[in-house]
Amino acid sequence: MSRPTGDTEPSEFGFQQFPYVQEAPGLDEAQLREHYGWFRGYYKARPRRYFDLQRWLNQARYGQSFDVYLARSAWYAMGGIAAGAVFGLAVAWLLAASGVVEGLTNPLAYDGAVVYYIADYKALFAGAALATVFAAAFGFGTWYVRYHYPRLVVSSRRRNIDVTLPHAIVFMYALSRGGMDLLEVFGVLADSEETYGEVANEAEMVVREVELFGNDMFTALRNVRSLTPSENFEQFLDDLLSMLDSGGDVTVFFEDEAESYLEEARDEQQSFLETLGLLSEFFVVLFVAAPLFVIVILVVMSLLGAQTLAELTLLVYVMLPLAMVGFLVLLDTLSEPYVQPEVRFGDDEEDIESGLALLWAVVRDAIPGVRPRPSAATAMSAECQSRQGSYLAHRRRRALRATLADPLAAFRAKPVWTVAVTAPLAVLVGWGFVAAGLATPTWEAMLERPIPTTTWLFVLPLLVVLVPLSAFHERKRRREQYFATRFPDTLSILASANKMGIPIDEALGLASRWSSGPLSEEMATLRNDLRWNHDTRSGLRSFADRVGVAQLSRTMTLIAEGIRSSTDVAAVLTIAARDTKERFKLDRERRQELSPYIAVVVIGFLVFLLVVALLDAAYLAPIADAQAEATAPAAGESDLPLSMTAVPVEAYKALFLHAAVVQALGSGVLAGKLASDDAFSGLKYSIVLLVVAIATFALI
Incomplete structure (x- = not known):
C-alpha cells in the first residue's frame, strides 16, 4: 500500500503516533x-472523520488508535x-399477557385489509x-456512550490538572530551589501522583519522552504541550519553553509562575463569589417567591370552585424537591473546579484491615490450618513463615482491640x-411509634392528624439519622479548620528555628510545646x-x-521532597509556610x-x-369552621357557596405542612453548599429549620 504524497495529516493531535492509514474514501x-x-478496515479508511475521537x-x-476503539x-x-x-x-410478552395489547385500537381513520391483518396479529406486530x-435505543445508546466517554475522561x-497545577508549580519551585535540574524536578513530580x-x-x-524516546527536554515539553487537555498547563509549558x-x-521562572497563579486564583475566586451571589438571589426567586405565588394562586382558584389539589400535590412532592436537587447539582458543578481532591499516602503493605475484614482475619488466625499460605513470590522457610504469621496476627489483634476500645x-x-x-x-423508631399507637401509616390518618x-x-426518624451525621461531620470539619488555621504559623516557627541552627526534630519538639490541643499532640508524634x-x-x-487535610498533605x-533535594531546610519550610x-487565606476570605x-x-x-402558616391559620381554619357549622345537625340547610364546601381543607393543611418540611430540609442543605461548599455542613441548619417548621404548625 503506497503512501500518497502531500500534507494529508492533521497539523495538531495528528495520527503520527500510529501507523499511517490512507485518507481517501474507498482507496484500498x-x-x-x-x-x-x-x-477496523472501514474506520482506518476514514481517519479525518474521527479526528476528534483520536x-x-x-x-x-x-494508548490505542481510534479504529481499535471504534x-x-x-x-x-x-x-x-x-x-x-x-x-x-419481554415487554411485549408482559403487555400481551396482561391484556394491554388486545385493548389497542386503530388510531387512524383508514380502514382496510392491512388494518384487519394487523388486528389479527396484534401481539406479533407489537413484539416486532x-x-x-x-x-435501536440500546444499540445507539451504547455506541453514543462509548464514542463520547473519552471526552468525559x-x-x-x-x-x-487545573485544580492541582498551582500547587504543583510551588512544589517544582521548592525542588528547583534545592538544586535539582529540570528533568529531575519533573521526575520527582511524576512520582507524586497520589x-x-x-x-x-x-x-x-515528559520524563518518558526524554528517557524512553531519547528526545531532548525542549522537544519533550513541546510534545506534551500538544497533547495536554488543560489550557492552563499548555500555557505553563509555553512559558517554560x-x-x-x-x-x-x-x-x-517557577517562583514567578507561582505568584502569577496565586493572583489568578484570587481573581477566579472573586468571580466565583459574584456568581454565587447571583445564585443566592436566584434561590430566593425560585424557592421562595415562585412557590408562594403558585400556592396562593392555587388556593384562590380552589375557592372559586377549581380542583387544584393535584397541582399542589405535584408542586410539593415532585417539583419543589427536584428543583432543589437540581440547584444543588448546579452548585456542585460550579464549585467542582475549586475543590481540592483528597490525598492519602497509606502504603498497601502497612494497611491493616478494618471492620468485618479485620474481625474475620482475627477469627481466621485463631483457627489452625486456615491461615492463608504465602505465594511463590514470597516463598520463605517454615520458621520465617511462622514468625511472619504470628507477627501479623498480633498486629490484627491489637488493631481489633483498638477498634473495640474506640x-x-x-x-x-x-x-x-x-x-x-x-x-x-x-x-425501628418509626415502627415503635406505630406499635405504640401514636401514629398510623395511612393517608386518612395524615389528613386527620x-x-x-x-x-x-417522618420528622423524628429523620432526626435520628441527621443529628448524629451532622454532629460527627461538624466535629471533623472543626478539627480540619483548626489545623488549617494553626499549621501555617507552626511552619513559620519551624523555619525560624531551623534558621537558628536547630535540627528539624528538635524544632518539632519546640513547636509541640508552643502549640496546644491536637496540633501539639501531632507535632510530638511527628x-x-x-x-x-x-x-x-x-x-x-x-x-x-492522620490530619486528613488536603492542603496539608500537599505541604507535607x-x-x-524539598528536604531530600536540598540542604537548606529553612528555605523549604519558608516556601511551604508562605x-x-x-x-x-483564600479559603478564609471565601x-x-x-x-x-x-x-x-x-x-x-x-x-x-x-406565608403558609398565615394561609393555614387565616384562610383554611375559617373555612374548616364554616364547613363544620354547615354540616352540623342543627344547622339546617347550608348557606355556604358550593365552591367553599368543596375545598379540601384537611388535604391543604397537610400539603402546607409538608411544603414547609421540604423547604426546611432543602434550604438548610443549600445554605451549607452556598456558604462552605459542603452540603453536609448544611444539615445543622436543616435540623433547626425542621424543628422550627413543626413547632410553628403545632402552635397555630
Missing part, C-alpha cells in the same frame, strides 16, 4: 478490511442491539415494534458511616516518628494521613464572603413558613 479499503477486519483518546491517555464499540453496540431486542420482546425500538483530567494527580501524569509523559529558549533561570473512631473519620447504624434505628403523624413517622524511624518522608506522610509532600498561608448567604437562605425560608 478492501485491503484494509482484509488485513485488519471489516470494522484527540480525545490521546488526551485521555488510552471496532470494539461496534461490537458492544451489536450486543446492545441484541439485548434491546430481547428486552423489547417494541423489539425494534428497544434494539478528558474533561475530568482537565479539571484535575498528591498531584493528573499533573504528575503529565510530568511522567520560551524561558528555556531565552536561557532564563528556571528557579526564578468504636466511634470510624464515625469520626467517615461521618457518613453513621447512616449504616442510624438508618435501621430510624426504621397531619402534625403528629408527620412528626412521629517528632518521635522522625527520631525513632529516621525516615522524614514516611513520617511527614503519616502525619498528613513539598517539605519531604504557600500554605496564602492558600488558607468563607467570610459567603457567610451572609446563610442569612439569605434562612430568611427566605422564614418568609415561606410565615
Whole structure:
C-alpha cells in the first residue's frame, strides 16, 4: 500500500503516533478490511472523520488508535442491539399477557385489509415494534456512550490538572530551589501522583519522552504541550519553553509562575463569589417567591370552585424537591473546579484491615490450618513463615482491640458511616411509634392528624439519622479548620528555628510545646516518628494521613521532597509556610464572603413558613369552621357557596405542612453548599429549620 504524497495529516493531535492509514474514501479499503477486519478496515479508511475521537483518546491517555476503539464499540453496540431486542420482546410478552395489547385500537381513520391483518396479529406486530425500538435505543445508546466517554475522561483530567497545577508549580519551585535540574524536578513530580494527580501524569509523559524516546527536554515539553487537555498547563509549558529558549533561570521562572497563579486564583475566586451571589438571589426567586405565588394562586382558584389539589400535590412532592436537587447539582458543578481532591499516602503493605475484614482475619488466625499460605513470590522457610504469621496476627489483634476500645473512631473519620447504624434505628423508631399507637401509616390518618403523624413517622426518624451525621461531620470539619488555621504559623516557627541552627526534630519538639490541643499532640508524634524511624518522608506522610487535610498533605509532600533535594531546610519550610498561608487565606476570605448567604437562605425560608402558616391559620381554619357549622345537625340547610364546601381543607393543611418540611430540609442543605461548599455542613441548619417548621404548625 503506497503512501500518497502531500500534507494529508492533521497539523495538531495528528495520527503520527500510529501507523499511517490512507485518507481517501474507498482507496484500498478492501485491503484494509482484509488485513485488519471489516470494522477496523472501514474506520482506518476514514481517519479525518474521527479526528476528534483520536484527540480525545490521546488526551485521555488510552494508548490505542481510534479504529481499535471504534471496532470494539461496534461490537458492544451489536450486543446492545441484541439485548434491546430481547428486552423489547419481554415487554411485549408482559403487555400481551396482561391484556394491554388486545385493548389497542386503530388510531387512524383508514380502514382496510392491512388494518384487519394487523388486528389479527396484534401481539406479533407489537413484539416486532417494541423489539425494534428497544434494539435501536440500546444499540445507539451504547455506541453514543462509548464514542463520547473519552471526552468525559478528558474533561475530568482537565479539571484535575487545573485544580492541582498551582500547587504543583510551588512544589517544582521548592525542588528547583534545592538544586535539582529540570528533568529531575519533573521526575520527582511524576512520582507524586497520589498528591498531584493528573499533573504528575503529565510530568511522567515528559520524563518518558526524554528517557524512553531519547528526545531532548525542549522537544519533550513541546510534545506534551500538544497533547495536554488543560489550557492552563499548555500555557505553563509555553512559558517554560520560551524561558528555556531565552536561557532564563528556571528557579526564578517557577517562583514567578507561582505568584502569577496565586493572583489568578484570587481573581477566579472573586468571580466565583459574584456568581454565587447571583445564585443566592436566584434561590430566593425560585424557592421562595415562585412557590408562594403558585400556592396562593392555587388556593384562590380552589375557592372559586377549581380542583387544584393535584397541582399542589405535584408542586410539593415532585417539583419543589427536584428543583432543589437540581440547584444543588448546579452548585456542585460550579464549585467542582475549586475543590481540592483528597490525598492519602497509606502504603498497601502497612494497611491493616478494618471492620468485618479485620474481625474475620482475627477469627481466621485463631483457627489452625486456615491461615492463608504465602505465594511463590514470597516463598520463605517454615520458621520465617511462622514468625511472619504470628507477627501479623498480633498486629490484627491489637488493631481489633483498638477498634473495640474506640468504636466511634470510624464515625469520626467517615461521618457518613453513621447512616449504616442510624438508618435501621430510624426504621425501628418509626415502627415503635406505630406499635405504640401514636401514629398510623395511612393517608386518612395524615389528613386527620397531619402534625403528629408527620412528626412521629417522618420528622423524628429523620432526626435520628441527621443529628448524629451532622454532629460527627461538624466535629471533623472543626478539627480540619483548626489545623488549617494553626499549621501555617507552626511552619513559620519551624523555619525560624531551623534558621537558628536547630535540627528539624528538635524544632518539632519546640513547636509541640508552643502549640496546644491536637496540633501539639501531632507535632510530638511527628517528632518521635522522625527520631525513632529516621525516615522524614514516611513520617511527614503519616502525619498528613492522620490530619486528613488536603492542603496539608500537599505541604507535607513539598517539605519531604524539598528536604531530600536540598540542604537548606529553612528555605523549604519558608516556601511551604508562605504557600500554605496564602492558600488558607483564600479559603478564609471565601468563607467570610459567603457567610451572609446563610442569612439569605434562612430568611427566605422564614418568609415561606410565615406565608403558609398565615394561609393555614387565616384562610383554611375559617373555612374548616364554616364547613363544620354547615354540616352540623342543627344547622339546617347550608348557606355556604358550593365552591367553599368543596375545598379540601384537611388535604391543604397537610400539603402546607409538608411544603414547609421540604423547604426546611432543602434550604438548610443549600445554605451549607452556598456558604462552605459542603452540603453536609448544611444539615445543622436543616435540623433547626425542621424543628422550627413543626413547632410553628403545632402552635397555630
